[in-house]
Amino acid sequence: MMNQATRDKPFAFSVEEFRFIAQLVYRETGIVLADHKKDMVYSRLTRRLREYRMGSFAEYCNFLRGDGLKDELLHLVNAITTNLTSFFREGHHFEHLEKEVLPALLSAGAAPRVRIWSAGCSQGSEPYSIAMVCATMLEKHPRADIKILATDIDTNMLARGRSGEYRNEDMKSIPQRFHKFLQTKRREGEQGITMAPILRNMITFNQLNLLQEHWPMKGQFDIIFCRNVVIYFDKETQKVLFDRYANQSKAGAWLYIGHSESLFNVCDRYKLHGKTIYKKVS
Numbered sequence: 673m674m675n676q677a678t679r680d681k682p683f684a685f686s687v688e689e690f691r692f693i694a695q696l697v698y699r700e701t702g703i704v705l706a707d708h709k710k711d712m713v714y715s716r717l718t719r720r721l722r723e724y725r726m727g728s729f730a731e732y733c734n735f736l737r738g739d740g741l742k743d744e745l746l747h748l749v750n751a752i753t754t755n756l757t758s759f760f761r762e763g764h765h766f767e768h769l770e771k772e773v774l775p776a777l778l779s780a781g782a783a784p785r786v787r788i789w790s791a792g793c794s795q796g797s798e799p800y801s802i803a804m805v806c807a808t809m810l811e812k813h814p815r816a817d818i819k820i821l822a823t824d825i826d827t828n829m830l831a832r833g834r835s836g837e838y839r840n841e842d843m844k845s846i847p848q849r850f851h852k853f854l855q856t857k858r859r860e861g862e863q864g865i866t867m868a869p870i871l872r873n874m875i876t877f878n879q880l881n882l883l884q885e886h887w888p889m890k891g892q893f894d895i896i897f898c899r900n901v902v903i904y905f906d907k908e909t910q911k912v913l914f915d916r917y918a919n920q921s922k923a924g925a926w927l928y929i930g931h932s933e934s935l936f937n938v939c940d941r942y943k944l945h946g947k948t949i950y951k952k953v954s
């Protein structure tokens with residue numbers, strides 16, 4: 673007879689198997705999975721096991737040790753990443769962008785060029801929020817050329833971002849004055865919203881693993897948003913990453929990070945300018 677524990681967790685999952693997966697995830701993504709994340713990993717990967725009709729994590733690990741890794745890695749990473757996000761999350765960043773950063777950048781020359789990177793953009797709420805602020809500024813600066821690069825490792829999230837389609841309830845955190853950039857759309861009997869073309873044309877969604885050796889971007893950025901991404905990384909990974917952000921940014925560029933993140937003892941090439949807002953100094 674099946675006991676309660678087996679019913680709740682039908683797939684055997686040893687600590688050694690968990691650690692094997694954790695090491696693989698760390699090597700490929702920089703995401704640290706401490707031992708207390710074992711239950712989370714179990715629940716996020718059971719769907720993968722069911723897909724392959726596997727009976728245990730031992731089987732899944734053997735598959736990853738062998739030929740399976742090449743094709744499975746993408747699915748494993750998509751399943752493991754935490755994608756929590758919302759429109760206008762940490763609203764003070766968007767206020768700062770609109771009141772301080774963009775006015776200065778847009779007053780430089782007749783046809784100013786602004787390049788923004790949303791690194792770890794998840795389903796797109798962050799880059800679309802940035803785009804709504806930029807589109808509003810474009811009303812006063814029609815000759816400005818503003819582009820937003822939105823990258824993430826998770827291909828499912830990028831697909832959602834590219835679709836530009838969200839649920840009505842996602843709209844709640846979008847300030848009323850930006851609702852003019854949303855189009856209502858009825859699909860599958862359920863009402864949803866679609867982002868207006870002016871926003872969609874401003875954003876390019878690309879897959880990018882922040883840990884990969886070469887970043888394909890040629891130009892430098894005026895503004896980087898990397899919020900609630902490095903909390904999953906260790907200090908060593910953070911040090912390398914923020915140094916690379918500084919290299920990929922123009923002099924005096926801006927960096928926004930998440931509410932529980934800090935550059936203290938991590939990177940001294942930025943100076944703290946406001947709550948989780950940094951300016952490049954070297």
Ligand SMILES: C[S@@+](CC[C@H](N)C(=O)[O-])C[C@H]1O[C@@H](n2cnc3c(N)ncnc32)[C@H](O)[C@@H]1O
Pocket residue numbers: 700701702703753754755756757758761791792793794795798823824825826829880881882883898899900901904930
């Ligand atoms: C919690 S979400 C943050 C989304 C958004 N920046 C925000 O603050 O609302 C973290 C995102 O980082 C992405 N991520 C994690 N590791 C990554 C890596 N090595 N390269 C690129 N993206 C990564 C995840 O896929 C996830 O979508």
